[in-house]
Amino acid sequence: MASYIVLEPTDAVKLKPVKAVAGDHTIFVRDEFTVFALILPFLWLLTHRLWWHALMVALIGWGAFSVLGSYLSSAFVVSGLSLLLSLFVALEGRNWYLTALRRKGYEEVALISANDLSDAEILYFYGAAKPAEKAEPVSVSSDNKVLSGTVTGTAVPAAIHAADGAMIGLVDYHGRS
Structure with missing residues (x-):
């Protein structure tokens, strides 16, 4: 494709x-x-x-x-x-x-x-x-709780990184492995 x-x-x-x-x-x-x-x-x-x-x-x-x-x-x-x-x-x-x-x-x-x-x-x-x-910016506290507003911590929970549209390198897998 x-x-x-x-x-x-x-x-x-x-x-x-x-x-x-x-x-x-x-x-x-x-x-x-x-x-x-x-x-x-x-x-x-x-x-x-x-x-x-x-x-x-x-x-x-x-x-x-x-x-x-x-x-x-x-x-x-x-x-x-x-x-x-x-x-x-x-x-x-x-x-x-x-x-x-x-x-x-x-x-x-x-x-x-x-x-x-x-x-x-x-x-x-x-x-x-x-x-x-359009997605709104997401901020995360230091204890990995999602907040609204500005970023207060550096750790991002895995739930924020959705697998929809994720790509590895130059190849698009569409969620298949």
């Missing part, structure tokens, strides 16, 4: 079409390793309108590596560095894209695990994956 990050524009930046439909401007971004970004990182960045990132990749890839290649006169070193740059774009490109969307005024409203994009859209728009409610 893949994870999809759902972003919606805030009220301040919503576009105003003639007939607005709920969910018109919702964006689903699949959180994954991108093979296209590994093969052609410059073009992948351009297709996602990450202009400055594409410019930096072009300058590093074509400029610095060609200068480095002329001094080292080793194709293996330059090829390896180019592969590392492509791998870096393939791993971090989605985060750059999400950051660009956040700067434009989008906010994350849900994280959905689904087989494909159509399943993620169905789960989101038909209410199976409702956004989580």
Whole structure:
């Protein structure tokens, strides 16, 4: 299953079409390793309108590596560095894209695990994956009693750390072991 990050524009930046439909401007971004970004990182960045990132990749890839290649006169070193740059774009490109969307005024409203994009859209728009409610800050006394207000102690009881949505490392287990 893949994870999809759902972003919606805030009220301040919503576009105003003639007939607005709920969910018109919702964006689903699949959180994954991108093979296209590994093969052609410059073009992948351009297709996602990450202009400055594409410019930096072009300058590093074509400029610095060609200068480095002329001094080292080793194709293996330059090829390896180019592969590392492509791998870096393939791993971090989605985060750059999400950051660009956040700067434009989008906010994350849900994280959905689904087989494909159509399943993620169905789960989101038909209410199976409702956004989580904002949790209030919890404070704990020194004898592990939950208080309201400010934090008075450092020990946190295990009941506060709910297993819902807990993750180990980079893998989401959804409460299964």
